[in-house]
Amino acid sequence: MSEFISHIGGLAEAGERMIERLRKKAFLPESRKGLSVRIGIAEVASLLGCSTNRIRMAEEDGRLPSPTPTTNGRRPGYSIEQILHMRKVLGASPARSPMDEPAIIAVQNFKGGVGKSTVTTHLAHYLAVQGYRVLVVDCDSQASTTTLFGFNPHFNITRDETLYPYLSIDPTQEDLRYAVKRTPWPNVDLIPSNLELFDVEYELAAAGADGQSVLTARFRKLKQGLNELARDYDVVLLDPPPALGTISLAVMQAANALLVPLAATTPDFCSTVQFLSMMDQVLQQLLAAGIAIDYSFVRLICSKFDSNDPSHALVRAFMEQTFGPALLPVPILESAEISHAAIRMMSVYELAKPIGTSKTHKRCRANLDEALGQVEQLIRQSWGRVAPASEAEAIYAV
Incomplete structure (x- = not known):
């Protein structure tokens, strides 16, 4: 048995070394991503x-x-x-007013492989291009979002740089400012993650066995810490683990909006239905325990949609019939440009030039702008605003 365990450990180490090689090849010499994109x-x-x-x-x-x-x-x-x-x-900033509550959005699904981290990263960068101040909080110990932001969770991030010192049973930090890292985007910050964040799950699960008071305190603590940080931002995006655990529960309670990505396949559809059912039961239990839950919006977004695949069209029709207006009308299309950017540990918004053909890049970017723009409008609606009028619309309005 120990031989097999050693073999698995060797595979993991080889994988980490390869990730570091890819990262160094893709990034600048100082091992940090640079933002070279320019807009006409x-x-x-x-x-x-x-x-x-x-x-x-x-x-x-x-x-x-x-x-x-x-x-x-x-x-x-x-x-x-x-x-x-x-x-x-x-005077063209879309930033919220001091009276507007920051949007704290959990991008959540208990099914892996639905593009949760990809949606989170692209949404952060889309909002950055639009001029919003964004904080991304990677709450998942798999740290896919951290990787897409240019950090190697194994080599660059220690446990003390994650949420762990704040959420652990014996916390060493009183607020979350210690964990905030700058990114190449001047208006996007990140709280990273790594595998050691999973230690919080063990600790809180053990504490929960002796009573729910510790869990309840940690739920409230994460919400409090995020609310304090959110004062400096317009939008906070939370990327929780793709499973029902203590961190996922804390994220659910800390968020004030929910975005559920799901792929257009029958297993993903069925899994998402189960996620919504389980979430309903959990939220009812949290409410019964006196933990307040209040979302300004709950929406589902179809990700990785292949418009040329008849099975995808069929499953999306099921989604529309089932979820109605809760399903955002514009899906995120499956695109080689997203895949090519991901290989470089980037989002499409960070590409200085197309990786594939110019036509493919423009089509992908236009779709992302339209699909993620739906979320922006929900955020603005929660602030009591609509899309800002263009100069031409203001001048020629009748």
């Missing part, structure tokens, strides 16, 4: 809801720095940091 003036104007002429005028009168032309004399694209500055100067 036409797309920036669309993001800001103004005309390109308004941007040029602001550059001419000195309110915005004039861009340095490229070597061939062409106008360069703008970095995310430059666009955030432009939003401030031109």
Whole structure:
């Protein structure tokens, strides 16, 4: 038996070494991802809801720095940091007001392989492009989201940099600020995870055997810690484990909105139905224990949808009939561009240029913008707002 255990350990170590090789090959020499994406003036104007002429005028009168032309004399694209500055100067920030409650969204499903971490990462980067301040909290010890953000959970992240020191039975941290890490995105921060975060599950399960008071205290503690951190952000995205455990329960209670990704296959559909049934029972028990649960929205989003697969279309029809308006109308399409970006431990929004064909990249990006834009609108609705009007709509409105 020990020989088999040793063999499994060897496989794990070989896998970790390969991940580190891929990471070093994909990232900059300092082993951190850089954000080299640039956005053209036409797309920036669309993001800001103004005309390109308004941007040029602001550059001419000195309110915005004039861009340095490229070597061939062409106008360069703008970095995310430059666009955030432009939003401030031109009054085009979508940030919530101090009276608006930050959106704390759990991206949850107990079925693995539905693209939970991919959805979380792409949603974070989509919201960043739109100008929101985002915090991503990786609550899953498998740490897929941490990896997509450019950290190797095995080599770069210690247990003391995860949620563990805050949630453990013998906590060493009083708030969560110790765990917040900067990312290459100027308006996206991350609380990472690694395998050792699973120790919290063992500790809390053992404590729960002697009574529920410790569990209840940890549920409330995570919510309190996230609420304190959320004051500095517009949106907090939680990526919990794909299983019903103490951390998943704590995340459910800490969130004020729920997004459920599911793939268009019969097993995923059936599993999600079971997840919703189990979640209903758990929430009822939490409410009975005096733990408040209040979601501004609960939505399902179909991920990894292949529009050319008749079986996917059939299962999606089942979803529409079953879930009605709770299912977001635009699915996230299966795309080689998402897969290619994932190999590089990136999201599509981080690609400086297409990996596949330009047509494939544009189609993928347009779909992601539309699908994830649905979530943005739910967030804005929870703040009592609708989509901001463009400059043209404001001028020519009747």
